[in-house]
Amino acid sequence: MTCDEARILLHALLDNELDAGHAREVEAHIAGCPACAAELSAQREMQRVLADTNLRYTAPADLRARIEASLPQPQRQQPSRRSVLRGFAMGSAVSALAASGVIAVVLRQDDQQRILSEVVSAHLRSLQAGHLTDVVSTDQHTVKPWFNGKLDVAPPVIDLTAQGFTLVGGRLDYIDARAIGAVVYRRRQHVINLFVSQTASTEHRQPKTQTMQGFNCRRWGNRGLNFWAVSDLGADELAEFVDKFEAAMKANVEG
Amino acid sequence: MPATDDLQKARRFREAALPYLDDVYTLARYLLRDASDAEDAVQECYLRALKHFDSYRGPAMKPWLFAILRNVCNAEYARRAHRPSAIEDTPGAAEQTPLWHETEASPETEVLRSRDAGAIRKLIDALAEPFKETFVLREINNLSYREIAEAVGVPVGTVMSRLARARAMLRAAWMAEEEQTK
Ligand SMILES: [Zn+2]
Numbered sequence: 235m236t237c238d239e240a241r242i243l244l245h246a247l248l249d250n251e252l253d254a255g256h257a258r259e260v261e262a263h264i265a266g267c268p269a270c271a272a273e274l275s276a277q278r279e280m281q282r283v284l285a286d287t288n289l290r291y292t293a294p295a296d297l298r299a300r301i302e303a304s305l306p307q308p309q310r311q312q313p314s315r316r317s318v319l320r321g322f323a324m325g326s327a328v329s330a331l332a333a334s335g336v337i338a339v340v341l342r343q344d345d346q347q348r349i350l351s352e353v354v355s356a357h358l359r360s361l362q363a364g365h366l367t368d369v370v371s372t373d374q375h376t377v378k379p380w381f382n383g384k385l386d387v388a389p390p391v392i393d394l395t396a397q398g399f400t401l402v403g404g405r406l407d408y409i410d411a412r413a414i415g416a417v418v419y420r421r422r423q424h425v426i427n428l429f430v431s432q433t434a435s436t437e438h439r440q441p442k443t444q445t446m447q448g449f450n451c452r453r454w455g456n457r458g459l460n461f462w463a464v465s466d467l468g469a470d471e472l473a474e475f476v477d478k479f480e481a482a483m484k485a486n487v488e489g
Numbered sequence: 490m491p492a493t494d495d496l497q498k499a500r501r502f503r504e505a506a507l508p509y510l511d512d513v514y515t516l517a518r519y520l521l522r523d524a525s526d527a528e529d530a531v532q533e534c535y536l537r538a539l540k541h542f543d544s545y546r547g548p549a550m551k552p553w554l555f556a557i558l559r560n561v562c563n564a565e566y567a568r569r570a571h572r573p574s575a576i577e578d579t580p581g582a583a584e585q586t587p588l589w590h591e592t593e594a595s596p597e598t599e600v601l602r603s604r605d606a607g608a609i610r611k612l613i614d615a616l617a618e619p620f621k622e623t624f625v626l627r628e629i630n631n632l633s634y635r636e637i638a639e640a641v642g643v644p645v646g647t648v649m650s651r652l653a654r655a656r657a658m659l660r661a662a663w664m665a666e667e668e669q670t671k
Contacts (some may be wrong), residue, residue: 242653249627251634280660281628287606289613291627293514301510301535305499348633351549358505359545362498408546425576464649 235263240270248277305373349410350453350462354446355408357427357464361418366425367418377404381415385457389415389430390483397478399426421474426465426475433460441476443469452476456483494574496566502542506535509551512559512630518563519625520613533556555640559622604663612662620655662671 235243240263246252247260264271360366369380374393381388384406393401402418402425409429419426439455450472452463463479465472513534517527534557538545545553552637616624620642626632626640634652 241657242649245653245656246634246649249634274658276660277656280656280663283604284609287604287609289515289606289610290511291515291527292516293510293531297514297531298507298510300532301507301660302503304532304536305503305539348549348636351551351642355505355550358501362501362543 235259237263237267237270240264241265241273244270244274245277248274248281292306294334311457346453348438350444350446350451352409353429353451353462353464354449356416356429357425357449358447360405360407360418360427361425366405368405370403372401372403374401377401377417380404381406385413387432389417389428389459390486391417391483391485392479394419394475394478394482397482399475399478420470421467421475424465424467424471426463426472428479429462429464431460433458440479441473443473445469456482457487498542499539502539505550506538506542506554509554510535512551513554516555516558516622516630517562518623519561519613519629520618520622521565526565530558530561533561537561549639551630552617552640555626555630555632558640559640564636600671608666609663612666614661615662616655616658620651623648623651624655624659 240260243252243256243260244264247257252260263415264274294489364365369377371377372393373393374391378391380391381391389404391401391404395401399421402420405416407414407416407427407429409431412431414429414431417428417430419428433455436458437455439453439460443450443451443452445451449464449466450469450473452469452472454461454476459473461476463472463476465475467475510531514527514531517530517534521527521530523533537557537560538554541557561597590621612622613621614624622641623637626637627634632640634645641648643651
């Protein structure tokens with residue numbers, strides 16, 4: 235590694251953005267290069283001082299009020315499902331998504347907080363009128379085949395009506411710039427989105443609940459799949475959903 | 490369909506986008522360096538975001554709002570005839586210069602003195618674009634490199650080099666100022 239490269243990558247090291255291999259490379263260079271080592275400690279020092287200083291601004295109350303006032307009567311728009319799938323109308327961000335494939339090598343893979351916020355955003359979007367399901371059926375034998383050919387791996391679709399969670403249908407969604415299956419359930423008036431994506435790892439990851447923007451998200455991994463269950467249900471009922479789902483999965487696999 | 494659908498959409502939008510109002514306003518203040526211009530830009534940003542909310546499929550809400558705000562600010566730059574026209578148009582040779590020329594002064598011996606927020610904000614304000622926006626998005630708005638790349642529309646490699654450059658310039662300006670006040 236040259237000093238040129240180290241002077242750039244040491245920031246990614248400071249920001250905890252490097253994967254383990256690249257982090258080791260940078261650290262190895264710095265161990266043998268006093269100039270780059272000095273730069274790293276100087277930048278760490280500056281970051282510390284900056285972190286101790288409030289550099290944010292607070293939006294004036296009347297700005298907030300003006301934006302609120304412009305909301306209740308928005309322009310009526312009627313997007314079709316297809317126009318939604320076409321993506322949003324901003325060239326710059328679309329090209330950035332294309333570029334993000336390249337950088338997956340350098341960056342840490344488990345940017346969990348960002349994924350969580352995308353999952354919650356996807357849940358919010360699904361709650362907009364007409365956006366919840368692409369295929370509507372309470373029959374798992376209808377929902378499951380619908381995903382075939384649309385995704386590399388069709389998500390498991392399990393009827394949990396008897397366990398108190400009604401299967402509503404399925405939907406194609408996008409998380410982390412990738413198509414992902416969403417299986418939709420309902421308990422009383424609450425919607426549960428179960429997002430399922432393929433993962434290289436086959437290890438079992440224990441379910442964990444996080445909260446964002448008032449939604450509970452329970453995340454776990456099993457059998458080469460990552461799951462995120464999102465809902466405004468209480469944490470205990472969402473955990474119950476995940477337990478019932480996993481039990482049914484297990485029964486399916488073994489039965 | 491009655492207006493309840495619009496109201497529902499407005500409610501979803503409010504829940505998804507309004508929590509980031511301070512973030513968007515902070516970025517606008519740094520990009521435009523003017524409180525009332527920043528207010529106008531943020532209001533316009535939220536109007537546009539609402540308009541496109543139906544077709545919004547990601548990335549995460551915060552970088553998406555920032556991408557819209559940047560477009561609004563670029564229009565504002567264009568309006569200010571005496572200013573650089575757009576964020577993209579200014580890097581030029583500055584981006585090519587080696588990084589450590591600013592930090593020759595043996596950094597290991599010098600420790601930055603804590604400053605009040607106003608003084609540091611001034612130093613940040615004085616950074617050239619596109620380095621300032623990259624710095625603010627990372628250090629103040631807490632975006633990941635990937636999110637910055639999404640918001641700005643450049644590859645992550647560019648984000649990394651701009652950030653390195655921004656921090657080197659900021660530290661050099663900071664040290665220079667402390668040198669003067671000694
Ligand atoms: Zn070096």
